[in-house]
Amino acid sequence: MTGVSFVFAAAFAGLVVGLVHFVALWRSIELYSAGRGRLAAASLTLGRVAGTIVFFGLAARLGALPLLASFLGFLLARTLALHAARKTA
Numbered sequence: 001m002t003g004v005s006f007v008f009a010a011a012f013a014g015l016v017v018g019l020v021h022f023v024a025l026w027r028s029i030e031l032y033s034a035g036r037g038r039l040a041a042a043s044l045t046l047g048r049v050a051g052t053i054v055f056f057g058l059a060a061r062l063g064a065l066p067l068l069a070s071f072l073g074f075l076l077a078r079t080l081a082l083h084a085a086r087k088t089a
Contacts, residue, residue: 018077
């Protein structure tokens with residue numbers, strides 16, 4: 001895999017992890033606000049944060065450029081999640 005395609009793969013992985021992260025955040029908020037499933041919401045929150053930490057830890061081990069690309073993909077997922085949240089609000 002060439003350097004450029006590796007960076008794009010890291011950015012895509014960051015986007016996917018970010019989308020999963022923010023969907024899990026949305027679900028946690030729904031569970032907390034409904035007043036039911038506190039254990040499920042807490043478990044989902046811990047899993048979401050732990051998964052994101054592991055992902056960025058692995059990206060950091062690959063080097064600065066893959067870490068930066070992964071973070072940019074994650075920020076793109078955040079932008080998409082905020083856009084979707086504003087549409088539903």
